Amino acid sequence: MNYATIKWADVANGPGVRVSLFVSGCTHRCPGCFNPEAWDFSYGQPFTQAEEDKILAALAPSHIKGLSLLGGEPFEPENLLRRVRGELPGKTVWCYSGYTLDGELWQPSRARCEVTDELLSLLDVLVDGEFVETKKDLSLRFRGSSNQRILDVPRSLAAGQPVLWDGAMTIEPITR
Numbered sequence: 001m002n003y004a005t006i007k008w009a010d011v012a013n014g015p016g017v018r019v020s021l022f023v024s025g026c027t028h029r030c031p032g033c034f035n036p037e038a039w040d041f042s043y044g045q046p047f048t049q050a051e052e053d054k055i056l057a058a059l060a061p062s063h064i065k066g067l068s069l070l071g072g073e074p075f076e077p078e079n080l081l082r083r084v085r086g087e088l089p090g091k092t093v094w095c096y097s098g099y100t101l102d103g104e105l106w107q108p109s110r111a112r113c114e115v116t117d118e119l120l121s122l123l124d125v126l127v128d129g130e131f132v133e134t135k136k137d138l139s140l141r142f143r144g145s146s147n148q149r150i151l152d153v154p155r156s157l158a159a160g161q162p163v164l165w166d167g168a169m170t171i172e173p174i175t176r
Contacts, residue, residue: 001025001047004038004072008058014094014125014142016065019058021080023047026073028098032133034144038072052080059088066092066124073098075111081122094142095123098130101151101162123153125165141167 002024007013010020025041026033037043045051059067067084075097084091097105104111105120105128120126127143127150135145142150155163 002042002044003047003051004035004044006051006055009064010068012142013068013070013096014066014092017063018066018068018094019055019064020068020070021055021074022070023072023074026071026098028073028130030098030131030133032136033131035071041072043072052083055080056083056087059084059091064091066094068094068096070096071098075099075105075116075119081119085122092124093122094125094127095119096127098128100128100149101126101153101156120153120157126151126153126156128162 004022004024006022007018007020010018013020022035022038024038024043026039029036029039033039055067058064074095081093084093099105099109099111101120103109105116106112127148129145129148132145132147135147137144137146140146140148149162150165150167152163152165
């Protein structure tokens with residue numbers, strides 16, 4: 001896997017100061033996408049153990065609230081989330097995906113694979129749905145277009161249906 005960039009102190013992609021990993025590769029190709037260079041799966045740098053270790057170290061300070069995954073399209077098999085949960089259980093994990101929870105991520109589709117359920121179980125919040133330029137709204141919190149939803153993943157998994165995030169400035173991390 002390649003990554004486009006890592007933002008070490010990001011305040012735009014979830015509550016508080018976060019580390020944000022922008023992965024490379026996306027087949028959605030949404031018109032008006034803010035990051036079209038990351039559509040190419042070969043764009044950027046290889047994501048290695050060294051980058052993973054740097055992200056874990058950057059997440060450790062108490063003022064860092066969590067990790068946000070963006071793209072490209074982050075729903076690819078990834079061991080980083082297991083490490084974050086194991087080593088830094090108090091951090092929240094947000095993920096931005098062009099896929100929808102009750103659509104491609106829960107239903108048979110090209111997005112669903114043998115690790116989809118595990119990846120979902122490691123998330124606190126999922127911002128789902130493709131960016132739609134005609135629904136772009138700069139006043140929205142943590143999303144770019146009005147069709148996108150901010151979902152509380154643990155509550156959605158428990159309910160078997162999408163549950164909107166309550167919008168509080170913080171969300172409790174998954175307790176194990």
